[in-house]
Amino acid sequence: MAGSPVIISEQEVAGLLQYGDLIPRLQEALGKFSRREVDQPVRTTVPLQKHNGFLGLMPTYIETEGLLCTKLVCFYQREAGSTLPSTQATVVLLDPEYGNVKAVMDGEVITAMRTAAVSAISAKLLMRPQAEVLAILGTGKQAQSHYNVFTQIFSFKEVRVWSHTKERAEQFMSSVTGPVTPCVSVEAAVRGADAIVTVTRCTEPVLFGEWVKPGAHVAAVGACRPNWRELDDVLMKEAVVYADSREGAATESGDVILSGADVFAELGDVINGTKPAHREKTTVFKSLGMGVQDAVSAKLVFDQWKHFLSRKLK
Numbered sequence: 001m002a003g004s005p006v007i008i009s010e011q012e013v014a015g016l017l018q019y020g021d022l023i024p025r026l027q028e029a030l031g032k033f034s035r036r037e038v039d040q041p042v043r044t045t046v047p048l049q050k051h052n053g054f055l056g057l058m059p060t061y062i063e064t065e066g067l068l069c070t071k072l073v074c075f076y077q078r079e080a081g082s083t084l085p086s087t088q089a090t091v092v093l094l095d096p097e098y099g100n101v102k103a104v105m106d107g108e109v110i111t112a113m114r115t116a117a118v119s120a121i122s123a124k125l126l127m128r129p130q131a132e133v134l135a136i137l138g139t140g141k142q143a144q145s146h147y148n149v150f151t152q153i154f155s156f157k158e159v160r161v162w163s164h165t166k167e168r169a170e171q172f173m174s175s176v177t178g179p180v181t182p183c184v185s186v187e188a189a190v191r192g193a194d195a196i197v198t199v200t201r202c203t204e205p206v207l208f209g210e211w212v213k214p215g216a217h218v219a220a221v222g223a224c225r226p227n228w229r230e231l232d233d234v235l236m237k238e239a240v241v242y243a244d245s246r247e248g249a250a251t252e253s254g255d256v257i258l259s260g261a262d263v264f265a266e267l268g269d270v271i272n273g274t275k276p277a278h279r280e281k282t283t284v285f286k287s288l289g290m291g292v293q294d295a296v297s298a299k300l301v302f303d304q305w306k307h308f309l310s311r312k313l314k
């Protein structure tokens with residue numbers, strides 16, 4: 001008879017997950033995904049029409065690692081001023097042989113950190129090495145995690161941020177520990193930037209190709225529905241477009257589907273050396289988020305949790 005699942009809280013996950021462990025693990029997982037060594041269908045999405053949201057189901061199985069996991073994530077388009085959360089996520093880790101649940105853990109920190117870590121991997125592979133200016137569009141949870149990991153692993157001379165409301169920009173400025181320049185418009189934030197992160201809840205384009213410096217790298221993280229946009233057609237058509245999952249982008253990304261842009265490669269193809277990294281060109285990494293990213297993050301959390309428990313019991 002299998003034991004009861006352990007419950008790992010948001011605070012515990014935050015204490016157990018470090019970018020230093022996460023980044024190499026995610027890089028390895030993206031490579032495996034693109035070598036078709038992972039069973040991970042495109043997210044199943046159920047509309048919650050009454051609440052202007054969606055439930056996403058994200059199962060993953062990596063047979064060679066005995067890793068079976070699923071994330072449940074609800075995400076919403078909230079009214080301006082709403083105090084309800086825009087994303088809520090839970091990650092469930094299972095035993096693939098018995099089928100029992102081993103752990104149920106908070107998915108908020110995992111979602112924030114693994115998404116930012118994958119964007120950082122895209123920048124490591126596709127951004128020009130001498131990059132000096134980073135622009136972040138959006139000031140929510142993902143903006144914070146992206147600020148944290150990008151300033152931790154790269155040495156930008158300036159970090160700029162834009163928010164569509166002054167209050168959100170002020171909240172962001174007071175929540176981060178390093179220097180950041182607030183900008184009054186998207187254009188002011190992105191002109192001359194070497195790296196741009198888009199982490200908004202926009203459903204119409206907010207970043208226009210005419211403002212983007214040739215050779216810049218864009219990590220496009222929002223707009224995860226087939227009719228939602230963050231980037232305009234000019235940028236999508238001029239840039240070399242990479243994605244976490246080609247199939248995911250073709251199913252879920254409004255920026256890819258509606259612009260008609262080609263996805264040149266998956267990030268895993270670059271990691272595997274089967275497709276080149278065009279650092280010299282303008283590049284867009286279209287991130288949708290994948291179950292495999294949650295699965296390897298959850299395994300890291302669970303292994304650390306067991307390690308600390310066994311030390312406590314000694």
Ligand SMILES: NC(=O)c1ccc[n+]([C@@H]2O[C@H](COP(=O)([O-])OP(=O)(O)OC[C@H]3O[C@@H](n4cnc5c(N)ncnc54)[C@H](O)[C@@H]3O)[C@@H](O)[C@H]2O)c1
Nearest residue numbers: 086115138139140141142164199200201222223287288289
């Ligand atoms: N690719 C992935 O793996 C992944 C993972 C998690 C979240 N996301 C997406 O990233 C985006 C940000 O997520 P979050 O958790 O930081 O959300 P959040 O609600 O914490 O922050 C959203 C930000 O978007 C801004 N915003 C809202 N409406 C806007 C509009 N019309 N124009 C401009 N800005 C607007 C808000 O002011 C806020 O700064 C969302 O679109 C979310 O779905 C992607």
Ligand SMILES: O=C(O)[C@@H]1CCCCN1
Nearest residue numbers: 073075111224288289290
């Ligand atoms: O991969 C994820 O976790 C997110 C959830 C919210 C919508 C976009 N993708």
